[in-house]
Amino acid sequence: MSVLELANISKHFGAIQAxxxxxxxxxxxxxxxxxxxxxxxxxxxxKMIAGNFRPxxxxxxxxxxxxxxxxxxxxxxxxxxxxxxxxxxxxxLTAAANVYLGRELRRxxxxxxxxxxxxxxxxxxxxxxxxKSETRPRDLxxxxxxxxxxxxxxxxxxxxxxKIVLMDEPTAAISVRQVAEVLNLIRHLRDQGIAVVxxxxxxxxxxxxxxxxIVMRRGRKVADKKIASSSPEEVTGLITGAIEQVA
Amino acid sequence: xxVTLDQTIAQKQHTFLSRLLANQTFWVVIAVILACLxxxxxxxxxxxxxxxxxxxxxxxxxxxxxxxxxFVIITGGIDLSVGxxxxxxxxxxxxxxHAGYSIEIGILAxxxxxxxxxxxxxVLIAYVGFPPFVVTLGMLSVARSLAMVAxxxxxxxxxxxxxxxxxxxxxxxxxxxxxxxxxxxxxLALITGFILRWxxxxxxxxxxxxxxxxxTLTGVPVKQIKVAVYMISALSAGLAGxxxxxxLGAVTTNLGTGMELQVIxxxxxxxxxxxxxxxxxxxAIVGAALIxxxxxxxxxxxxxxxxxxxxxxxAIILAVLFDRIRNFRRSD
Numbered sequence: 001m002s003v004l005e006l007a008n009i010s011k012h013f014g015a016i017q018a019x020x021x022x023x024x025x026x027x028x029x030x031x032x033x034x035x036x037x038x039x040x041x042x043x044x045x046x047k048m049i050a051g052n053f054r055p056x057x058x059x060x061x062x063x064x065x066x067x068x069x070x071x072x073x074x075x076x077x078x079x080x081x082x083x084x085x086x087x088x089x090x091x092x093l094t095a096a097a098n099v100y101l102g103r104e105l106r107r108x109x110x111x112x113x114x115x116x117x118x119x120x121x122x123x124x125x126x127x128x129x130x131x132k133s134e135t136r137p138r139d140l141x142x143x144x145x146x147x148x149x150x151x152x153x154x155x156x157x158x159x160x161x162x163k164i165v166l167m168d169e170p171t172a173a174i175s176v177r178q179v180a181e182v183l184n185l186i187r188h189l190r191d192q193g194i195a196v197v198x199x200x201x202x203x204x205x206x207x208x209x210x211x212x213x214i215v216m217r218r219g220r221k222v223a224d225k226k227i228a229s230s231s232p233e234e235v236t237g238l239i240t241g242a243i244e245q246v247a
Numbered sequence: 248x249x250v251t252l253d254q255t256i257a258q259k260q261h262t263f264l265s266r267l268l269a270n271q272t273f274w275v276v277i278a279v280i281l282a283c284l285x286x287x288x289x290x291x292x293x294x295x296x297x298x299x300x301x302x303x304x305x306x307x308x309x310x311x312x313x314x315x316x317x318f319v320i321i322t323g324g325i326d327l328s329v330g331x332x333x334x335x336x337x338x339x340x341x342x343x344x345h346a347g348y349s350i351e352i353g354i355l356a357x358x359x360x361x362x363x364x365x366x367x368x369x370v371l372i373a374y375v376g377f378p379p380f381v382v383t384l385g386m387l388s389v390a391r392s393l394a395m396v397a398x399x400x401x402x403x404x405x406x407x408x409x410x411x412x413x414x415x416x417x418x419x420x421x422x423x424x425x426x427x428x429x430x431x432x433x434x435l436a437l438i439t440g441f442i443l444r445w446x447x448x449x450x451x452x453x454x455x456x457x458x459x460x461x462x463t464l465t466g467v468p469v470k471q472i473k474v475a476v477y478m479i480s481a482l483s484a485g486l487a488g489x490x491x492x493x494x495l496g497a498v499t500t501n502l503g504t505g506m507e508l509q510v511i512x513x514x515x516x517x518x519x520x521x522x523x524x525x526x527x528x529x530x531a532i533v534g535a536a537l538i539x540x541x542x543x544x545x546x547x548x549x550x551x552x553x554x555x556x557x558x559x560x561x562a563i564i565l566a567v568l569f570d571r572i573r574n575f576r577r578s579d
Contacts, residue, residue, distance in 0.1 A: 052464075073466035088464040090457030092524035093450075101454055104447045104466035114445040125256045134255045157467075 003028050003163050003195045009058035016042040020219040033206035034199045038217035042199050046166050050082040051075030055225050080183040081157035083169040089141045096124035096137035098156045127155040147178045166197045183209045203232045271518035272530040282540050290547045302466040307428040308487045310535035313513040314439045315483025320475040323456045323523025324379040329333035329484040330506035336361050336488035341403035341498040350409035361485025362478050369474030390498045395500045404497035417493020428490050440528035456523030516566040
């Protein structure tokens, strides 16, 4: 059974059709590259899976059960995590505070509950160690390097038992060494049985780490095939429209 | 000796001392203490119990409103309406009690008024997307005008059957001879400090000021929290209004005129950042204290009162300048 099954998903904003009748499924422990030019509908599609937008038409099934989400918190409860393109970090907060943003740990009784700083520092430190990142939970994100900031954003997705991790251009603006680190992080997630959707413009990254590639153009899905049976040239053709569509 | 990853992660980069020295509030506290020491030696009248009693009491009204303003400023907003809201709330209290209602009903009506105004500001800002500056500037005008309508622009100085209770509430000194307003200020500061440091709500306020978009994406209820902070700000103005009414024993429609600037100055001098994401309860108090000490000292040193604005304005600019210098050094 697929972890996630999208059926005939569409989304329009007024007269603009951002995503048009897209269906695909995700398996556990699979990395899927989602590619397409700017405005092809990748981000809109991912935002629907992440609970930021509601689809205008179509249904989503998570492990066989239909899900309807109104806000990002609900997607998280279903085990769907997202790493945003800008990483969505607050510079004025510590690494641990950013990891736990929106789901802070608290201790106490009933309504009298206070933030549990010690537990959050401890768990965040464990996650950074797991990611092999030299990131200190007590440091402000303001003072961190690009790689450390990535680690903070990715540590967020590991807080709960995620089933699906969506990554929006994680390798867009970082150094070569950091790209390798991020790709390793993706493999690390995959090995834990998590389905990863990697949105990227970078052909080498997708062909390096993904099992399957989905190409979108003008809101439609134009290809969905195994990496092994495709090539960068074919995908480029599909993105630009030189190749109309493949099965 | 090799340093393992775990050791690096567990390391604390800042000691208590280095954090203290990097803290603007700490330096403002030092400035207040130095100014007080200087004035104690330079004048005979500063370190008298009467003058100190006066200073502490004068600080409180600005400080209480500054506590509420701190919430708003941490989210990156601003509330210009607090002076007028304070006036309107005082007037609602005065008119209600003058009409013969008890002090409890008067205070209830005042608090409801404050929360309604805060909710109005907050909803327009959070849900309709107005800039905070514009909405609260409008409210600055509206609230003062409503205060004039409520009182027909007269001075109210008779508060019905509970007249004495109200004067005792604001003018008394129930514990150890400390003026009541000072006690209220301390209690409210402790509550504010607790909320900011130890609650999820407080954490989210800082997150909104740091990166509102990120807060939204991570599921922080940004809009509700924004409405809440403007309600807190208006509530703090309302509470200050109640206390000030009891202390003054009379309400006029020019109460709290220009107060918003003093309040914002106090929060900024105390270390809050108008760009959002930074601020403390202690900062609001010591900022208010520094302004009051400057004002008081000018009088005692025999400097013309017309210079007050220059010195207070200078303190604001100096405080922000120190902040800039620290940031320059960090970015190098």
